Amino acid sequence: MVTVPVVRSELPIDTASLARYLIGKLVVRDLPEGIVSGHIVETEAYVIGDAAGHAYRGMTRRNRSLFLECGHAYVYIAYGSSFMLNVSSEMPGIGAGVLIRALEPLEGIPIMQLNRGVDRLRDLARGPGRLAAALRIDGRLDGLDLCRKGPLWLGHSDREAGEIALSTRIGISRDADRPLRFYLRGNPFVSGPKRLRE
DNA sequence: AGTGCGATTGACT
DNA sequence: GTCAATCGCACTA
Numbered sequence: 001m002v003t004v005p006v007v008r009s010e011l012p013i014d015t016a017s018l019a020r021y022l023i024g025k026l027v028v029r030d031l032p033e034g035i036v037s038g039h040i041v042e043t044e045a046y047v048i049g050d051a052a053g054h055a056y057r058g059m060t061r062r063n064r065s066l067f068l069e070c071g072h073a074y075v076y077i078a079y080g081s082s083f084m085l086n087v088s089s090e091m092p093g094i095g096a097g098v099l100i101r102a103l104e105p106l107e108g109i110p111i112m113q114l115n116r117g118v119d120r121l122r123d124l125a126r127g128p129g130r131l132a133a134a135l136r137i138d139g140r141l142d143g144l145d146l147c148r149k150g151p152l153w154l155g156h157s158d159r160e161a162g163e164i165a166l167s168t169r170i171g172i173s174r175d176a177d178r179p180l181r182f183y184l185r186g187n188p189f190v191s192g193p194k195r196l197r198e
Numbered sequence: 199a200g201t202g203c204g205a206t207t208g209a210c211t
Numbered sequence: 212g213t214c215a216a217t218c219g220c221a222c223t224a
Contacts, residue, residue, distance in 0.1 A: 080218030
């Protein structure tokens, strides 16, 4: 697969714009068994001053990667067992980021199937915890620069993305009405209930 | 030291 | 569709 990393200077600084920009880009994972990758089909923006964002109450040990220059990984555990992959956004020192919620599998599908313990293509990376498991993403990747080739990085795709739709975010209670979720309309690899996929 | 709560998932009706 | 498991983290004292 011929793909090049996204260029940091081309990333939109604004968090919501970055969330939209990342739809259709590639997440590439370099594992000992081979390359695993997929197209991003769903993201959520956790913007500056967002009560639902992990940086809302300032920097802590867990969320410090959110304050890095845009294009770095913020990886944390939700509900005790599921890892979540985020891309930091905004200027250095500003805590905001984009949650990558779902991938359409592209390369290394047999590796994903082993990592997930399921075969069905649609179930491999539909949902943020499943995505991280499929790509074997854990806390050791927290803080990584995603704009250069390495164990985990973001790449350009030559495929046309399709229509990008907007909705409220999934699984939060505070600031729940803000339309900050981006997804490819009708794409079967998008998570959430039916009404949030069409 | 104790408490409450999730940016979820998988099993089940 | 419903619901419980699960445990790290932030907050209170």
